[in-house]
């Protein structure tokens with residue numbers, strides 16, 4: 729298991745540029761090698777970073793298959809809906825087919841929505857544990873990633889590929905998330921974090937060797953890479969950046 733690669737760049741714009749460049753380079757390499765690019769996207773600031781740069785990508789969008797690392801179980805019309813954000817800020821700007829951007833069904837119960845989403849995953853990854861080419865991850869100020877929160881029993885999930893959560897400490901409470909077996913089977917997990925408000929948690933995740941690691945610190949693909957793209961304020965408390 730390789731140690732995380734940490735890239736520190738001056739500003740948020742450059743974080744977005746680095747992230748998009750990594751994704752596009754990986755997409756075009758995967759498409760060349762295997763004719764498909766499998767990609768997991770997150771909400772929050774990561775969505776903003778991706779939507780700033782991806783619309784300009786030179787790539788074969790028909791080969792992209794995009795899933796959510798996590799999604800909130802809210803109607804498409806709700807401002808908290810991550811799918812709606814991507815629809816407005818990415819899908820409307822690039823020629824990606826709607827059926828290749830896999831939305832959560834908000835009309836189901838959270839348990840059924842997770843089962844349904846796992847079936848959608850199986851249309852692209854028919855067997856075994858899915859191996860995504862890239863998962864674009866965010867990290868909250870408590871160290872959560874996807875909808876995997878500190879101390880939550882879902883950190884120990886080993887059977888499900890997608891799990892429901894109905895007691896998310898960050899609203900909205902109902903969500904569906906990829907689980908660690910899937911996350912840690914990816915070829916590349918890339919975090920992008922900005923701002924001084926993330927400096928403490930970035931330091932904890934990257935430099936603390938706790939017996940009970942925070943969720944973001946548990947992202948360590950067995951046969952893949954972890955990349956952290958940080959702006960200077962977010963990296964401000966890392967020993968390595970001093």
Ligand SMILES: O=C1O[C@H](COP(=O)(O)O)[C@@H](O)[C@H](O)[C@H]1O
Pocket residue numbers: 770771772773774798799800865866867868869872873874875898
């Ligand atoms: O609720 C969520 O939060 C995390 C972190 O968001 P950020 O805005 O602090 O970067 C995000 O990665 C996740 O997808 C989302 O559902």
